[in-house]
Amino acid sequence: MDQRSLKVLEYHKILKSLGEHCVTQGGKDQAKNLLPLESLTAVNRGLDLTNESLGMILRNGRPPLADVPNTSDYVKRAAIGSMLSMKELLSIATLLRIARDMDNYYHSDTQMDTLVLLKDLFTALETCEELEKEISRKILGPEEMADNASRELSRIRREMQFKYKRITEKLSHMISSTAYEKILQEKIVTIRNNRYVIPVKQEYRSQVPGIVLDKSASGATLFIEPMAVVELNNDIKILVTEEEQEIVRILKDLTEKVADQRDEIICNYDVLVDLDFQFGKGKYGLTINGVRTSVTETGVIELLRAKHPLIPEDQVVASDIYFEAGIDTMVITGPNTGGKTVSLKTIGLLNLMVQSGLFVPVREGSKTRIFADIFADIGDEQSIEQSLSTFSSHMTNIVEIMNKADHNSLVLFDELGAGTDPTEGAALAISILNALHLRKVTSVSTTHYSELKEYALVTPGVVNASVEFDVKTLRPTYRLLIGVPGKSNAFEIAMRLGLGDDVIENARELIKNEAIRFEETLIKIDEKRRRTEAEHDAIIRLKQETEALKRQMDQEKQKFAEEQKALLQKAQEEAMEIVKKTRAETEEIYREIRTIQETTTNAVKDNKELEAIRKRIKEKEKNIYQFGSRPKDYQGAALEIDDLSVGMKVYINSLRREGEVLNLLPNENKAMVQAEMIKLKVDVSDLSISTALAKPEEKKVTYKKVDRHVMDTKLDLRGKNGEESLYLVDKMIGDAMLSGNKQIVIVHGKGTGRLREIIHEYLKGNPLIEDFRLGAMNEGGSGVTIVTL
Numbered sequence: 001m002d003q004r005s006l007k008v009l010e011y012h013k014i015l016k017s018l019g020e021h022c023v024t025q026g027g028k029d030q031a032k033n034l035l036p037l038e039s040l041t042a043v044n045r046g047l048d049l050t051n052e053s054l055g056m057i058l059r060n061g062r063p064p065l066a067d068v069p070n071t072s073d074y075v076k077r078a079a080i081g082s083m084l085s086m087k088e089l090l091s092i093a094t095l096l097r098i099a100r101d102m103d104n105y106y107h108s109d110t111q112m113d114t115l116v117l118l119k120d121l122f123t124a125l126e127t128c129e130e131l132e133k134e135i136s137r138k139i140l141g142p143e144e145m146a147d148n149a150s151r152e153l154s155r156i157r158r159e160m161q162f163k164y165k166r167i168t169e170k171l172s173h174m175i176s177s178t179a180y181e182k183i184l185q186e187k188i189v190t191i192r193n194n195r196y197v198i199p200v201k202q203e204y205r206s207q208v209p210g211i212v213l214d215k216s217a218s219g220a221t222l223f224i225e226p227m228a229v230v231e232l233n234n235d236i237k238i239l240v241t242e243e244e245q246e247i248v249r250i251l252k253d254l255t256e257k258v259a260d261q262r263d264e265i266i267c268n269y270d271v272l273v274d275l276d277f278q279f280g281k282g283k284y285g286l287t288i289n290g291v292r293t294s295v296t297e298t299g300v301i302e303l304l305r306a307k308h309p310l311i312p313e314d315q316v317v318a319s320d321i322y323f324e325a326g327i328d329t330m331v332i333t334g335p336n337t338g339g340k341t342v343s344l345k346t347i348g349l350l351n352l353m354v355q356s357g358l359f360v361p362v363r364e365g366s367k368t369r370i371f372a373d374i375f376a377d378i379g380d381e382q383s384i385e386q387s388l389s390t391f392s393s394h395m396t397n398i399v400e401i402m403n404k405a406d407h408n409s410l411v412l413f414d415e416l417g418a419g420t421d422p423t424e425g426a427a428l429a430i431s432i433l434n435a436l437h438l439r440k441v442t443s444v445s446t447t448h449y450s451e452l453k454e455y456a457l458v459t460p461g462v463v464n465a466s467v468e469f470d471v472k473t474l475r476p477t478y479r480l481l482i483g484v485p486g487k488s489n490a491f492e493i494a495m496r497l498g499l500g501d502d503v504i505e506n507a508r509e510l511i512k513n514e515a516i517r518f519e520e521t522l523i524k525i526d527e528k529r530r531r532t533e534a535e536h537d538a539i540i541r542l543k544q545e546t547e548a549l550k551r552q553m554d555q556e557k558q559k560f561a562e563e564q565k566a567l568l569q570k571a572q573e574e575a576m577e578i579v580k581k582t583r584a585e586t587e588e589i590y591r592e593i594r595t596i597q598e599t600t601t602n603a604v605k606d607n608k609e610l611e612a613i614r615k616r617i618k619e620k621e622k623n624i625y626q627f628g629s630r631p632k633d634y635q636g637a638a639l640e641i642d643d644l645s646v647g648m649k650v651y652i653n654s655l656r657r658e659g660e661v662l663n664l665l666p667n668e669n670k671a672m673v674q675a676e677m678i679k680l681k682v683d684v685s686d687l688s689i690s691t692a693l694a695k696p697e698e699k700k701v702t703y704k705k706v707d708r709h710v711m712d713t714k715l716d717l718r719g720k721n722g723e724e725s726l727y728l729v730d731k732m733i734g735d736a737m738l739s740g741n742k743q744i745v746i747v748h749g750k751g752t753g754r755l756r757e758i759i760h761e762y763l764k765g766n767p768l769i770e771d772f773r774l775g776a777m778n779e780g781g782s783g784v785t786i787v788t789l
Contacts, residue, residue, distance in 0.1 A: 001035060001036050001038075001352075001373060001374060002373055002374065002375050002376075002404075004376075004397075005348070005374055005375050005376040005412075006352070008376045008377075008378045008379060009345055009348045009349045009352060009374075009376050009378075009412075010310060010345070010349065011349065011352050013310055014309065014310070014349070014352075014353060014358070015031055015032055015034055016032075017284060017287075018031040018034070018280060018281065018284050018358070019031035019032055019280070021280040021281075021283040021284045021287070022276050022277060022280035023065045023066060023067055023068075023276050023280075024065065024066075024067050024068045024272065024273055024276045025067065025070070026068065026070065026269070026272075026273030026276065026277075027273050027274075027276030027277040027280055030273065030274070030277040031277060031280060034356050035356070036352050036355035036356050036374075037355050037356065037357070038355070038370065038371075038372050039370075040295060040296070040297050040370050043295050043354070043355050043357060043370060044295060045117065045357070046281075046356065046357020046358075047292055047293075047295070047354070047357050047359075048116070048117050049117050049118065049278045049281070049357065050278065050281040050282055050285060050292070050357055050358065050359055051292055051359075052114075052115050052116070052117060052118045052278075053118060053278045053279045053281060053282035054281075054282035054285055054286065054359070055111070055114075056105075056109060056115075056118070056279075056282075057279065057282050057283065057286065059109060059110065059111060060105065060108065060109055060110075061727075062279070062283070062723075063102060063105050063275070063279050064098070064101040064102065064104075064105055064724050064727050064728070065098065065102065065272070065275070065276050065279065066094075066098055066720065066721060066724055068094075068095055068098055068269060068272045068273065068276070069091040069094060069095060070269060071088070071091050071092045071095050071265060071269060072266050072269060074088045074091065074092060074258075075092070075258060075259070075262045075265050075266055076262070078255045078256075078258045078259040078262065079259045079262050082255070083248070083251050083252050083255050084251065084254070084255045084258065085142075085251070086139045086141070086142055086143060086144070086145065086251065087142035087143070089135050089139055089251070089254055089255070089258070090135065090136075090139055090141075090142060090719070092131075092135065092258055092265060093131075093132050093135035093136050093139070094719055095265065095268060095269060095272070096127065096128045096129070096131060096132035096135075096265070096268065097132055097136070098272060099125045099126070099127055099128075099268040099271075099272060100127040100129055100132065101724070101727075101728070102122070102125060102272065102275060103122065103125050103127050104731075106118075106119075106122040118275075118278065121271055121274060121275055121278070122275075124267060124271045125268055125271055125272075126261075126264035126265075126267060126268060128261050128264055128265065128268075131257055131258070131261060134254070134257070135254055136716055137149075138150075138250060138254065139254075140718075141718075145247050145250065149247075149250050150246060150249075150250055152246050153243065153246045153247065153250065156239050156242050156243045156246060157243065159235075159239055160236060160239045160240070160243070163232050163235050163236045163239065164236065166229075166232055167196050167229045167232045167233065167236075168189065168196075170226075170228050170229055170232075171189045171196060171198060171226070171229060172189065174198065174226065174228075175187045175188070175189065175198060180208075182201075182204070183200055183201060183204040183207055183208060184198060184199060184200060184201070185199040185200065185201050185220070185221045186199050190223065192213040192214040192223045192225075193213050193214070194237070194240075195213060195225050195233045195237075196225065196229055196233060197213055197214070197223040197224055197225045198223070198224060198226065199216075199221045199222070199223055200221070200222045200223075200224045201220065201221065201222075202215075202219060202220050202221065202222055205222055205224070208224050208226060209226065209227045210224040210225050210226040210227050210228075210230065211224065211225045211227075211230060212224050212225075213225055281357065281358055281359075284358065284359075285358065285359030288309050288359075288360075288361050289313075289361055290309075290358065290359030290360050290361050290362075291359055291360070291361075291362060291363070291364050291366070292359055293350075293354050293359075293360055293362060293366045293367060293368055294365075294366070294367035294368075295354060295355075295367070295368060295369065295370060296367065296369050296370070297369065297370055298369055298370075299367060299368075299369045300322070300323050300324070300325060300327075300367070300369065301321065301322060301323045301347070301351075301367075301368050301369065301442075302321075302322040302323070302366055302367050302368070303320070303321040303322065303346075303347070303350055303360075303362050303366050303368065304320050304322070304362055304363040304365060304366045305318040305319075305320065305362060305363040305366075306318060306319055306320070306321050306346055306347075306350060306360075306361070306362045306366070307346070307361040307362070308342055308345065308346045308349065309349065309350075309353070309360065309361055310349075311342070317339070317478035317479060319343060319346075319478075319479055319480035320480070320482065321343065321346065321347055321480060321482075322482060323442070323463075324463070326460070326461055327461055327462070327463045328437060328440060328441065328442045328443070328461055328462075329433055329436065329437045329442075329443050329444075329445075329456075329459075329461060329462040329463070330443070330444045330445070330456075330462075330463050330464075330465050330482075331433070331445055331446075331447060331452050331453065331455070331456040331462065331463070331464055331465065332344065332444065332445065332446045332447075332465045332466065332467065332480070333446070333447055333448065333452070333453055333464065333465075333466050334466045334467035334468075335467075339467045339478035339479075339480070340414075340446040340467050341378060341414055341446065342478070343446075343465075343467065343480045344376075344378065344412050344414055344444055344446055345376075345378065345412075347410075347412065347444055348374055348376055348410065348412050350362070350368070351368055351371060351374060351410060352374060354368055355370065355371070370408075371408060371409060371410040371442070372406075372408040372409065373404065373405070373408070373409045373410070374409070374410045374412070375401040375404070375405060375409060375410070375411045375412065376411075376412040376414075377394055377397045377398055377401065377412070377413050377414060378412065378414040379414065391418070391420045391425075394418070398413070398416075398432065402432070402435070402436075405436060405439070405441045406439065406441065407439065407440040407441060409441055409442070410442050410443070410444075411436060411441055411442070411443040411444075412443070412444050412445075413432075413443065413444070413445040413446070414445075414446050415446055415447060415448070416429040416432065416433070416445045416446070416447050416452075417429030417432075417447065417449060417452075418447075418448075422449065425449065426449040426450075426451040426452065427451070429445070429447060429449060429451075429452055430451060430452060430455045433445060433452070433455070433462070434455075434459075437459070437461060437462060463482065463483060464483060465480060465481060465482045465483070466480075466481050467479065467480055467481070468480075468481055639684060639687050639688060639689065640684060641664065641666050641669055641671075641684050644661055644664055644671055644684065644687070645661065645664075646661055646662065646663065646664065647660065647661060648660070648661045648690075649690040650671075650673060650687045650688065650689070650690050651687065651688045651689065651690045652673060652675055652682055652686060652687060653686050653687070653688055654686050655675060657675045657676065658675070658690055659673040659674055659675035659682075659690075660673065660674045661673055662674050662679065665681070668681075669683065669684050669685075670682060670683055670684060671684060671687065673687070713736065713741050713743065713744045713745060714744070714745045714747065715728060715729065715732045715744065715745070715746050715747065716747045717729070717746060717747060717748045717749075717755065717759070718747060718748065718749040720755075722754075722755065722758045725748070725755060725758065725759060726758065726759070726762055729746060729759060729762065729763075730762075732744055732746075733766065733768055733769075733787075733789065736789055737768060737789060741789070742788060742789050743786065743787065743788050743789065744786075744787050744789070745775075745779075745780075745784060745785075745786055745787075746759060746784065746785045746786075746787060747780065747783065747784050748783065748784070748785065749783045750781075750782055750783045753782075756782070756785065759785060760772070760785065763785075763787060768789055769787060769788070769789065770788045770789060771787075771788045772785055772786065772787040772788065773785070773786050774786075
């Protein structure tokens with residue numbers, strides 16, 4: 001692709017905006033180096049990736065990406081035996097954590113089965129979760145190893161704490177003793193040469209047995225290590241050496257594990273950078289309200305409601321830019337500042353973006369074709385140093401374009417033939433366009449020459465276009481009109497501005513009669529176009545009125561349906577009331593008859609007959625419950641224990657949830673009901689007829705239950721940004737609720753305290769949180785928040 005044309009069309013500004021939507025430095029570099037593709041397969045692949053990433057963003061929110069550190073050099077050094085530092089190992093853990101978060105983001109997508117190209121990227125991620133967690137557990141900061149990184153390190157640090165405590169106790173006892181009151185310069189314990197000392201006045205040196213490790217600048221104070229703590233200080237020094245050796249051993253062990261998984265780590269970095277770039281394209285498409293454009297090898301250009309992507313949304317004007325079948329040359333005319341150059345740049349820039357796999361601000365259904373080269377000669381290229389005039393500079397570019405352009409090229413000329421004698425310039429412009437037209441080169445040119453308008457009118461395959469201008473307001477509308485030649489409107493503008501009529505009439509007489517007739521023809525064409533547009537607007541208004549009437553009718557129909565539904569429900573409720581009343585009366589009669597029959601000899605036989613009668617009554621009542629005899633959406637009919645059966649669908653009134661009967665408890669007048677994931681014991685009076693009786697059986701949804709003993713209730717957020725942290729906290733709370741865990745631990749570190757504030761602000765507004773607090777000293781202090789759900 002011609003580099004000069006890319007610059008003229010401001011393609012680099014598009015890449016800059018794209019880079020701002022990438023998170024990683026690698027993704028920004030990919031955006032900066034993006035070039036238009038020349039293969040239809042490659043272009044469609046780029047558009048497919050953008051489409052899939054945009055879809056995931058709309059479904060699941062933005063991906064949990066952060067600035068991924070490039071750890072490739074670290075991994076390569078580990079592979080040849082170099083020991084990595086704590087900072088370098090933490091960078092690797094960060095990379096693996098982001099890879100794991102992205103893997104979770106992918107698997108949480110409800111439509112992940114629809115992904116094709118992004119699926120290949122996501123499935124290439126290797127989470128290496130064990131290595132990530134081991135590094136994060138053992139290394140707390142760039143220069144801080146956790147006490148529990150190993151048993152030996154834990155032992156060494158316990159002993160060091162014990163020794164420190166012994167030294168502190170002894171020295172505190174000394175400085176608080178009245179015997180040392182006159183001897184000490186100050187009642188403090190300090191450190192010199194990594195050993196604990198006390199400040200002693202120089203004149204009392206002999207009264208404090210010990211080793212002088214330092215003295216003040218004046219010499220009046222000696223810093224003495226008392227003999228009572230010399231041995232303890234020596235022990236600490238030995239322990240410090242052992243601690244350093246153990247830390248080195250741990251780092252070497254972690255480095256070896258990194259080396260064992262070097263291929264996975266390097267692959268993860270490359271995949272995350274590529275994912276960041278693809279999601280950057282999706283986010284940029286959202287920003288400019290872009291849509292996917294259909295692309296073919298040699299089809300036509302049809303960019304509907306196209307907007308220049310670099311012009312602010314509140315200023316840009318949309319235009320339809322299209323080439324009908326058989327048209328390959330377009331001549332755009334119109335007044336200065338009317339938007340001709342913007343239209344020219346819009347055509348070129350949108351095609352460059354589409355061939356780069358980007359969405360563009362056009363209407364759905366737009367399409368374009370692949371161009372092997374896009375050439376643009378736009379703007380004033382005058383060069384004093386090269387002694388080139390504006391015309392000479394333009395001709396230099398045009399000569400180069402004419403030598404390279406072919407049927408797979410798009411050529412854009414701004415003010416073709418300008419900068420020289422108008423007669424010669426117009427003739428030269430027509431000759432250039434005709435030469436390109438004969439070679440089947442797609443070209444768009446702007447001009448003021450009437451001769452080019454006439455050329456476009458009489459030449460097959462060439463079409464006129466113009467930018468609209470309102471003479472009444474003396475303002476351009478910036479709309480591009482295809483098939484209509486434009487007018488310069490010089491006389492009209494001069495007249496509106498107050499130039500005398502005699503001057504304007506004299507000017508008209510100086511123009512050749514043919515030119516006047518041509519301008520008059522253009523006026524008639526423009527008037528006809530305006531009438532056609534007025535008629536079109538009238539048709540649109542009629543269509544809108546018709547649609548409004550249809551919507552009103554639909555609303556009336558819906559209102560009628562709701563009234564009908566209400567009447568049916570009321571009738572059903574009355575029917576149910578009659579059933580209840582009948583049942584009560586029947587039961588009363590049944591009890592009276594049974595009481596009488598207990599005194600007769602045929603009691604058993606009569607009771608059986610009565611039982612049969614009662615059974616038939618119940619069958620009649622049940623028929624009322626069937627969906628065939630009630631509205632399908634009816635809900636609320638009360639039930640009794642005899643109406644229930646295992647597997648029956650019911651509605652729990654207090655919970656407003658559908659459920660299924662698992663077991664009946666007649667003695668308690670209750671039933672065990674499964675409502676989604678919850679099993680609960682419900683009073684029969686709280687149950688009513690379910691809408692599920694009237695609906696076809698739906699596929700049962702299964703939920704994955706998280707084992708509360710397996711789930712890790714500790715979330716480490718150190719090193720993460722605010723947005724990413726809130727995403728992980730929200731996910732952890734959801735997992736904990738499903739697993740039944742009542743408490744989680746959030747490790748945010750101390751630092752500046754900003755991350756802690758962000759998390760606490762979020763927890764305050766979360767209705768799932770009962771309480772939260774900072775950790776106790778043995779829990780991590782202010783670097784940890786304990787959350788109760």
